[in-house]
Amino acid sequence: MAASVPQSLHPEFELLLNKIINMELRASYIYFSVIYCFSHQDTTLKHFINFSRDISEKKRQHAETILQFLIKRGGCPVLENIIKPEMSNWLDGLLALKEGLAMEKTINEDLLKLYDKAKHKDPHLCSFLESEFLEEQVKIIKLFGEHIINLKRLGLADEC
Numbered sequence: 001m002a003a004s005v006p007q008s009l010h011p012e013f014e015l016l017l018n019k020i021i022n023m024e025l026r027a028s029y030i031y032f033s034v035i036y037c038f039s040h041q042d043t044t045l046k047h048f049i050n051f052s053r054d055i056s057e058k059k060r061q062h063a064e065t066i067l068q069f070l071i072k073r074g075g076c077p078v079l080e081n082i083i084k085p086e087m088s089n090w091l092d093g094l095l096a097l098k099e100g101l102a103m104e105k106t107i108n109e110d111l112l113k114l115y116d117k118a119k120h121k122d123p124h125l126c127s128f129l130e131s132e133f134l135e136e137q138v139k140i141i142k143l144f145g146e147h148i149i150n151l152k153r154l155g156l157a158d159e160c
Contacts, residue, residue: 031056
């Protein structure tokens, strides 16, 4: 059933936005699991806990922002089951950072694909992606990279 909102989204864009919403929610869930993995008495890593908490919250906020946009444009949110992380016991901070970096790069690729598809068909969607996500995603990827480099410089990590 087509949306009755005048600015309704192209069905392909609606599908891609829902995919990104679910990716953001899954990322938030994974970072949330990292918080508690590193909170054990024998592995307490305060900076990883704080970093993971901040990123988890940002990812949840990203999902919520996209949901609000989707609804405003007459789209229908489709929330999927969140699959539990493959890792239930993160061995070290470097592994968590590498996994996070890979996940953030995937989210960025999907945002860029959506932007590219919408470029000539939906300027409002492109403006939304530019103002809310593209720059933010680059900053998050850079932050993960910086943390990995810092671990290398401290001699706490092998070559990535």
